[in-house]
Amino acid sequence: MDLNSILSLGENALQLGLISSLTVLALFLSYSMLNVCDLSTDGCFTLGATVGAAVAIAGHPLLSIPAAMAAGILSGFITAFLQTKMGINSLLAGIIVNTGLYSVNIAVMGNSSLLNMNRTKTVFTMLKDALANTPFSQNYVLIIALLATVLVVIFLSLFLRTKLGLAIRATGNNPDMVPSSSINPVFTTIVGLCVSNSFTALSGCLLAQSQKSVNIDIGTGMVTIALASLLIGGIFLGKGKIPLRAIGVVLGSIIFRVIYTIALRFDMPAYMLKLVSSIIVIIAISAPYLKSKIPEFKRKIALKRGKEAV
Amino acid sequence: MLTLSHISKTFNPGTVNAKTALSDLSFHADKGDFITIIGANGAGKSTLFNAISGSFMTDSGRILLDGEDITLMPEFKRAKQIGRLFQDPMLGSAPGMSIEENLALAAGHGGWLSHISKKDKEKFRERLSLLEMGLEDRMKQPVGLLSGGQRQALTLMMATFTPPKLLLLDEHTAALDPGTAEKVLSLTREIVSENHLTCLMITHNMQSALNLGNRTVMMNNGSIIYDISGDERKNLKVNDLLLKFKECVGKELDNDRMLLSE
Numbered sequence: 422m423d424l425n426s427i428l429s430l431g432e433n434a435l436q437l438g439l440i441s442s443l444t445v446l447a448l449f450l451s452y453s454m455l456n457v458c459d460l461s462t463d464g465c466f467t468l469g470a471t472v473g474a475a476v477a478i479a480g481h482p483l484l485s486i487p488a489a490m491a492a493g494i495l496s497g498f499i500t501a502f503l504q505t506k507m508g509i510n511s512l513l514a515g516i517i518v519n520t521g522l523y524s525v526n527i528a529v530m531g532n533s534s535l536l537n538m539n540r541t542k543t544v545f546t547m548l549k550d551a552l553a554n555t556p557f558s559q560n561y562v563l564i565i566a567l568l569a570t571v572l573v574v575i576f577l578s579l580f581l582r583t584k585l586g587l588a589i590r591a592t593g594n595n596p597d598m599v600p601s602s603s604i605n606p607v608f609t610t611i612v613g614l615c616v617s618n619s620f621t622a623l624s625g626c627l628l629a630q631s632q633k634s635v636n637i638d639i640g641t642g643m644v645t646i647a648l649a650s651l652l653i654g655g656i657f658l659g660k661g662k663i664p665l666r667a668i669g670v671v672l673g674s675i676i677f678r679v680i681y682t683i684a685l686r687f688d689m690p691a692y693m694l695k696l697v698s699s700i701i702v703i704i705a706i707s708a709p710y711l712k713s714k715i716p717e718f719k720r721k722i723a724l725k726r727g728k729e730a731v
Numbered sequence: 732m733l734t735l736s737h738i739s740k741t742f743n744p745g746t747v748n749a750k751t752a753l754s755d756l757s758f759h760a761d762k763g764d765f766i767t768i769i770g771a772n773g774a775g776k777s778t779l780f781n782a783i784s785g786s787f788m789t790d791s792g793r794i795l796l797d798g799e800d801i802t803l804m805p806e807f808k809r810a811k812q813i814g815r816l817f818q819d820p821m822l823g824s825a826p827g828m829s830i831e832e833n834l835a836l837a838a839g840h841g842g843w844l845s846h847i848s849k850k851d852k853e854k855f856r857e858r859l860s861l862l863e864m865g866l867e868d869r870m871k872q873p874v875g876l877l878s879g880g881q882r883q884a885l886t887l888m889m890a891t892f893t894p895p896k897l898l899l900l901d902e903h904t905a906a907l908d909p910g911t912a913e914k915v916l917s918l919t920r921e922i923v924s925e926n927h928l929t930c931l932m933i934t935h936n937m938q939s940a941l942n943l944g945n946r947t948v949m950m951n952n953g954s955i956i957y958d959i960s961g962d963e964r965k966n967l968k969v970n971d972l973l974l975k976f977k978e979c980v981g982k983e984l985d986n987d988r989m990l991l992s993e
Contacts, residue, residue: 584836587828591828594827595827600807603811
């Protein structure tokens with residue numbers, strides 16, 4: 422394997438890592454800040470992809486981005502509304518919306534489970550044309566992915582420092598204090614999920630347009646992949662200030678894709694991606710719990726061996 | 732200032748677990764009143780606070796605060812006018828956020844998109860120094876690192892940052908060690924008197940119930956059974972209170988945390 426193909430694989434991993442990091446940043450807001458595990462993520466990711474593709478195919482490449490994000494906001498609003506105003510458990514609300522979105526997504530794609538954008542003008546082809554005859558002519562996907570990620574990281578860093586951002590963090594951090602601190606938890610949950618789902622949809626929209634096609638399964642397993650990336654990012658930059666943690670989250674997403682790419686090189690079949698992400702999530706979430714059980718476990722063994730006086 | 736007229740609340744109505752927590756309770760507090768509330772376990776003291784602050788809607792009756800009918804107002808809106816402290820110091824602040832960020836939430840001014848300004852920070856620092864706990868030098872640290880007493884003092888500061896119309900203290904020093912409890916209590920006294928706050932305080936300490944404030948209310952079975960203020964209260968001893976309870980209820984006052992003297 423020569424240097425060029427390694428570089429191209431690396432760039433591929435970087436692009437995918439950056440584009441999916443938008444979903445990871447969405448979970449950073451909903452899961453890490455608001456303490457809501459948003460299981461509508463898969464459907465919302467696909468929604469962003471289908472809406473973005475449909476609008477681009479209709480001849481509005483620039484409009485496709487805000488349209489996808491608006492669809493994400495709507496989806497997030499419904500999930501939040503179900504859990505704050507309709508008395509539905511937050512996990513269940515996500516699952517219900519996710520299921521409903523399957524039909525919506527097929528409908529958006531015009532009663533089809535696949536849309537092709539080979540000849541469609543998208544933000545990527547626009548930039549490709551604009552960069553023709555420059556040294557960056559082949560890096561157009563990377564540039565857009567990087568730009569989107571930087572914008573979202575900056576937005577989140579500023580947003581979480583505002584009073585609204587602080588109120589959202591307090592809602593997740595100590596729900597008991599919220600109503601007695603004149604914060605309306607219904608409002609903060611709705612705003613938080615609307616914002617986070619707009620990023621998820623943006624992520625889906627960009628992935629679909631960069632690979633020039635969208636199918637109904639494009640978002641399947643995204644929530645687990647994103648959680649795995651989030652938790653990997655937390656290992657490196659889990660503490661400290663919000664901007665640093667947000668950057669850590671992006672790094673986590675890139676690291677996840679790099680590991681995955683390397684594993685593919687070692688002949689791991691591509692379909693293993695989801696199993697690997699599941700295992701990473703299991704390890705990352707259960708490790709602190711299991712670690713806290715070690716003293717208890719040791720003592721049980723010691724007692725069984727009769728080494729400790731009862 | 733605060734008027735409750737004929738409020739009632741029954742939990743689990745129509746079941747075997749039905750419990751009348753407040754029954755036709757009427758009560759009035761004047762502006763600047765500092766009222767201590769005592770009573771046996773399950774007398775409805777905390778339920779009364781929950782009703783006033785809006786944790787639940789009462790089944791009947793009206794609640795007026797400063798002339799405004801707040802009977803149907805949701806809890807988070809009432810919280811703008813009512814400060815509240817619980818027995819558990821962990822309930823009043825977000826452990827994962829810094830002291831500064833917690834105070835910014837409590838300070839309550841500025842729009843949703845406003846940031847913490849330099850001026851805000853100076854103000855926070857100045858207020859925190861009044862606690863004499865060194866918190867003004869730890870403003871960037873997460874609240875989770877504070878001790879229970881420090882956290883309760885911070886919560887007190889947050890609840891009164893913008894002086895509320897009404898301050899509700901639900902045994903807010905009961906979970907603290909005696910030294911810290913004394914400190915938090917004296918801070919409470921200072922803050923209440925400086926800002927001329929109207930304050931209701933539940934306590935299990937009979938002596939401080941008589942020493943603090945200008946009026947004492949005794950509750951039993953969701954009603955007020957004894958209400959005393961003025962000269963009559965000044966001459967009252969803890970023993971008199973106990974006798975009074977027996978006279979009204981017909982049995983000994985029974986509260987597992989009740990302290991009969993200092």
